[in-house]
Amino acid sequence: MDRNRSDLFDSWESYHKTCRELSHAMASQPGSQVRLAKKTSNLFRTRKEAAAKRLDVRRLHRIIEIDPAGRTAEVEGMTTFEDFADATLLKGLRPPVVPELKTITVGGAVSGIGIEASSFRHGLVHEMVEEMEILCGDGTIRICRPDNENADLFHAIPNSYGSLGYILRLRVKLLPASPFVKLIHQRFSDRTQFLSTMEAACGQSPHAPDFVEGVAFTPNDFTLTTARLTHDRGPVSDYKGMQIYYESLRSRSEDLMTMRDFLWRWDPDWFWCSRSFGMQNPLLRRLLGRWMLRSNCYWKIQSLYRRWKFEERIHVMRKILHLPIELSEPVIQDVEIPIEKSLEFIEFYFREIDIRPCWICPVRPLDAAGNWTLYAMEPGALYLNFGFWGSVRTSLDKAAGHFNRRIESIVNGLGGRKSLYSTSFFTEDEFWRIYNGEAYQKLKLKFDPQGAFRSLYQKAVLGH
């Protein structure tokens, strides 16, 4: 690891100074709308540019303290998981759940919804948090724990996407790390067998693997990966250069990676989405790999495409040239489905969506999951997260958002949940029925009475 400590760590003094400034900035313009100013994002919905005060939180990007004996870390809200994991690995520890993309921030994954291949053991990202310091709409900073006077805010932050307050600091539980991770890949042509083997791998015994995840390449080609921490040395694979991690799943049955490379196995190729940017071409990879093989590079290019309306311009050109136009609908979603309904979802998925491959990650919310106000899941029940990022061919007779709507309705019908980091098409009534509107409205009035932050519906569906 080529990081030095001063990059990663901040002092309490400097943290408190930044907090005072942010609180003052918030309180100084009561009633005006606020938006975060930060370096990176992993949101995938287009945001309408509107007049809003920018709150510069970029200085809150470091780790304040790690307590190796108590196995906890004090981390600032805008710290990327890459930095957070590096700081903990320096002490032989790791966060229990590390989302796959390096620039996802700790505050972003808690106020959104974060998962990983360890989530069947350790739950969702927000379930590793013991305490949060939150900046509210009137400039007040509240310390929130599950058992103090701000427990209602603590429980409402996950899935609030910055609509109730900004997370400035978090106290997060840690676990022991190891130098290496050993992976076993199994292939299945039968989806029922794949599902039952995955469910068995996610058993709650102490001998269960540390990580479990799967990939559906086609309706008849599934891989299941189980992985364990190990101290045993051996030749390690490196997927940050010419080798591509997801391709290894079909060509190898075993693998060994350093802990750090394992945590970021999906990042250089943005799972497999690097394909659309030509980065799986060996020549481009050799030439540009050093700069390009990072998820935030693809995200930046993608946002430029959107800003320049690249696709619309291509359509206009093809029209002028009398060339056929292929209409497609972007479908970028992560959904959680109860394991017993997952076969039904897979059948629907390959019949109507069929974006290949599809990531399948088991998640088991911890026992207290019933308390999470805006993203309730059954505590202790096993869900499968299906992640698919691409587009589906559509036609003029289909309404805008047809396929995204189908997904929303199927997920709802199967008792699942949809993450809100990308586009959503719910009507307002539907949305609040699913995401606990009654409780949300009360919390909004209590913690943001002047409406400094846009509401969750405005952000998640209307793109404000």
Ligand SMILES: Cc1cc2nc3c(=O)[nH]c(=O)nc-3n(C[C@H](O)[C@H](O)[C@H](O)COP(=O)(O)OP(=O)(O)OC[C@H]3O[C@@H](n4cnc5c(N)ncnc54)[C@H](O)[C@@H]3O)c2cc1C
């Ligand atoms: C292709 C793709 C793959 C993904 N894969 C995964 C995955 O494997 N695992 C996973 O867990 N997630 C995944 N995500 C989702 C990702 O975790 C969420 O989009 C997350 O919210 C992004 O966090 P960010 O730090 O980039 O925040 P941003 O994108 O900057 O912000 C996200 C939202 O959170 C709010 N926010 C940001 N920081 C704070 C804060 N400190 N306090 C309060 N609100 C805040 C913002 O206002 C905004 O509404 C994926 C997303 C994409 C697009």
